[in-house]
Amino acid sequence: MDIVFLSPDGSERRVVAREGMSIMAAATSNGIGGIVGECGGNAMCATCHIYVDDDRLPPLSPEEDELLEGTADERTEKSRLGCQIALTAEMDGLRVLLPEHQI
Template sequence: MPAITFIHPDGKSDRVETSDGESAMQAATRHGLDGILAECGGNAMCATCHVYVDASWLARLPAMADDEDALLDGAAAERQPASRLSCQIVITPDLDGLVLKMPERQV
């Protein structure tokens, strides 16, 4: 089962097991991690699942869709080149080891 690591703003990290086909957001909320609110339930409508993808992984993710791109402009924390919506990152076996940093705030 792929595992991914979430790094909190204070530097602490949580490594969570995922299920194939689950989104990174679903993995975070299933494990009760603070920092991923996911108010819209993964429908790409809220941007409260914002994450910064570790630089070594960024090029390995599929390109973002237009709706994700537009929503990130309205994220509560600063948008950066590594910004993505974790609900739009679908975990596959080749993403085992993915590292995602959580922003200071989601609202």
């Protein structure tokens, strides 16, 4: 499946990802800058903060909601943690906006 990462400068990069991998893993394994993932995807650091406006995403968990309070860039209603979203076939073509800062 294809995922499109949009940088704050407006550039886009399309990557191929596997079903079941997290958005964070798809970004880091494809060399996408802007996703740090300090905790390795264990929902402990919020350095995989992303913005996604898409109704195909699973609901926000209470733990993810709490961690999003500590993001370096502004939290919005589109804020999510990339490590907490496992990709499904239905998410093919998902567009993910990267924040300007993670730390």
